[in-house]
Amino acid sequence: MLPIHPALSIRLLPRRAAVLAFVACATACALVGCGEHGAGTRGEGAGLSTAGEGKPSVVATTPVVADLVRAIAGDRAEVTALITPGVDPHLWAPTRTEVLQILEADAVFMNGLLLEGRAGDAFARVEVSGRPVVRLAETLPKADLLTDAENPSRFDPHVWMDPLLWARTAPAVRDALVKVDPAGKEEFDRNLAAFEDLARELDRECALILSAVPPSARVLVTAHDAFGYFGKRYGLELRGIQGISTESEPSLAAIESLVAEMSERRVPALFAESTVSDRSVRAVIDGCAARGHEVLLGETLFSDSLGRAGTPEGTWKGMMLHNARSIARALGGGS
Numbered sequence: 001m002l003p004i005h006p007a008l009s010i011r012l013l014p015r016r017a018a019v020l021a022f023v024a025c026a027t028a029c030a031l032v033g034c035g036e037h038g039a040g041t042r043g044e045g046a047g048l049s050t051a052g053e054g055k056p057s058v059v060a061t062t063p064v065v066a067d068l069v070r071a072i073a074g075d076r077a078e079v080t081a082l083i084t085p086g087v088d089p090h091l092w093a094p095t096r097t098e099v100l101q102i103l104e105a106d107a108v109f110m111n112g113l114l115l116e117g118r119a120g121d122a123f124a125r126v127e128v129s130g131r132p133v134v135r136l137a138e139t140l141p142k143a144d145l146l147t148d149a150e151n152p153s154r155f156d157p158h159v160w161m162d163p164l165l166w167a168r169t170a171p172a173v174r175d176a177l178v179k180v181d182p183a184g185k186e187e188f189d190r191n192l193a194a195f196e197d198l199a200r201e202l203d204r205e206c207a208l209i210l211s212a213v214p215p216s217a218r219v220l221v222t223a224h225d226a227f228g229y230f231g232k233r234y235g236l237e238l239r240g241i242q243g244i245s246t247e248s249e250p251s252l253a254a255i256e257s258l259v260a261e262m263s264e265r266r267v268p269a270l271f272a273e274s275t276v277s278d279r280s281v282r283a284v285i286d287g288c289a290a291r292g293h294e295v296l297l298g299e300t301l302f303s304d305s306l307g308r309a310g311t312p313e314g315t316w317k318g319m320m321l322h323n324a325r326s327i328a329r330a331l332g333g334g335s
């Protein structure tokens with residue numbers, strides 16, 4: 001009988017035991033502050049097998065990612081969204097329980113491009129095991145991505161704000177699901193085609209709604225730079241009080257410069273976002289008022305998250321339409 005290579009023997013551990021070994025190590029390392037895990041923890045993945053009976057269990061990071069994965073998976077997979085609606089993905093870090101969910105999943109879907117910038121290395125560890133980890137936005141050609149004006153080496157991760165661009169990440173979801181459930185291929189193909197139709201219809205609807213905004217008012221001022229792809233697609237000039245991430249606070253100089261520009265150009269409205277503190281938004285409104293320019297606070301937009309489950313904004317399509325209508329109304333584009 002051939003001897004089993006030590007690395008292979010670790011890979012053959014039952015997934016649960018290996019996962020617990022990793023979590024224990026991760027916890028210990030967090031306590032003592034070490035940056036690297038020891039060699040004994042590299043086998044947390046136990047191969048491609050699913051948990052056994054029943055449907056594959058897959059996890060998605062944000063509610064937007066989970067919405068897409070559910071659309072393609074239909075009833076053939078259990079899809080868990082790790083980040084609850086209203087939580088800022090830029091600031092999210094998985095809890096111990098969520099790390100366990102990631103490590104035990106048959107496939108993992110995330111936005112990527114550093115949207116989940118504090119997610120840690122649990123996702124990379126699933127990759128080591130050979131199970132699919134799909135960073136949706138990173139499947140798009142770099143030429144189609146926007147870059148951060150302040151940091152040109154960094155890409156804007158908010159690709160779901162352009163329906164057609166987001167739909168182009170959907171084949172990667174289908175491909176990963178086929179890997180864990182080959183028998184579902186036909187259904188995944190059908191669901192993918194339906195999702196692409198939905199995205200095209202949504203795009204037409206958003207374009208129609210926003211076409212009513214007069215040219216002089218086509219400036220979209222939001223709490224952070226989440227609407228770059230939206231603005232590019234629908235012809236709106238963008239101003240974010242914070243940059244493409246919410247990890248740092250906006251500077252006073254940035255707020256003052258925005259106040260000056262909005263007052264000078266008589267920009268009629270600005271928008272808070274459901275996942276971002278509205279403190280800086282209110283500072284801009286107050287600053288404009290002090291200069292004699294009254295700014296309307298539009299309805300809160302959904303940028304990096306969906307609304308509550310069961311509400312119209314609890315789906316990607318619903319939140320996009322909510323945003324388009326709220327922006328059009330506040331910028332003078334109808335009721």
Ligand SMILES: [Zn+2]
Pocket residue numbers: 090158224225226244245246303304
């Ligand atoms: Zn964001």
